[in-house]
Amino acid sequence: MSLFLIGCGPVVARQNGTPDVIATESSGPSYAQLVSLSLDGDIVLDATIRSAARIPPAEATGLAPGHVRFYVTVDVGALIRANGPLPARVGYLVDVPFDPRGRAPNLKRQRVIAFARAVAGRPDQIQLLTPDAQFAWSPALDQRVRGVVRDVLATDAPPAVTGVGNAFHVPGTLPGEGETQIFLKTADGNPVSLLVLRRPGEAKRWALSLGDIIDEAGGAPQRDTLAWYRLACGLPDALPEGSLQAQEDDNATIAREDYAFVREQLGPCNDGRRG
Numbered sequence: 001m002s003l004f005l006i007g008c009g010p011v012v013a014r015q016n017g018t019p020d021v022i023a024t025e026s027s028g029p030s031y032a033q034l035v036s037l038s039l040d041g042d043i044v045l046d047a048t049i050r051s052a053a054r055i056p057p058a059e060a061t062g063l064a065p066g067h068v069r070f071y072v073t074v075d076v077g078a079l080i081r082a083n084g085p086l087p088a089r090v091g092y093l094v095d096v097p098f099d100p101r102g103r104a105p106n107l108k109r110q111r112v113i114a115f116a117r118a119v120a121g122r123p124d125q126i127q128l129l130t131p132d133a134q135f136a137w138s139p140a141l142d143q144r145v146r147g148v149v150r151d152v153l154a155t156d157a158p159p160a161v162t163g164v165g166n167a168f169h170v171p172g173t174l175p176g177e178g179e180t181q182i183f184l185k186t187a188d189g190n191p192v193s194l195l196v197l198r199r200p201g202e203a204k205r206w207a208l209s210l211g212d213i214i215d216e217a218g219g220a221p222q223r224d225t226l227a228w229y230r231l232a233c234g235l236p237d238a239l240p241e242g243s244l245q246a247q248e249d250d251n252a253t254i255a256r257e258d259y260a261f262v263r264e265q266l267g268p269c270n271d272g273r274r275g
Helices: 031-040 139-153 226-232 249-266
Strands: 043-054 067-081 089-097 111-119 122-128 134-136 161-171 178-186 192-198 205-210
Touching (some): 031 139, 031 226, 043 089, 067 111, 067 139, 089 111, 161 249, 178 249, 226 249
Parallel strands (some): 089 122
Antiparallel strands (some): 043 067, 111 122, 178 192
């Protein structure tokens, strides 16, 4: 049967280890979740569910407790992102939680936004990026998703951060004064760096530089922007020791503190992937 020609991606875990239900949370998906999904797939669609056939639990491999799996067919209303044309009607598997009464929800006629990839050889089928990468449509979510997709596809989008290169602290002439520079590794090799400034009598502050010039002019990226996402979801929790090989102990200690300050300022990633 065609029901089993499309697979589901791995179940996404929340920080508490339980499956992450992103399809029906009243608060909606986080910005980081939307970016992660937009980066992972090549199809984002606005659609209305035409039919929903429940998959028997015995045939729903990997189904999370408290969830039910459906094979749905949807009428595509708009392609928010796609590498090519898509049929007006497509089908896919989706996992959704039971309603508060413990019953399978009625999905028919619901308008949704789905994140997916194409299925080779089956133009009328798509595969959700995660079993629950389907969200109830709303004007606010539609606007958020379109903004995220626009940012992700922009030619000047900040590159993905893959690690930390060299880091060093330079003390100033006054007690408590100094600067820490942290150079980041990126997927495309373009330069990205962090600058942390310490000034006597002032609060510590930091800035992100996208390019060869390192200064404080750009300031720290605003939360829920792609630059913030690249750092919050790409930087390791602590400064790698290999980044401080050329530093004296006192300066290395300050560099670690300044890196920890940046991590604290960024906050958690919350993209649904990290346990």
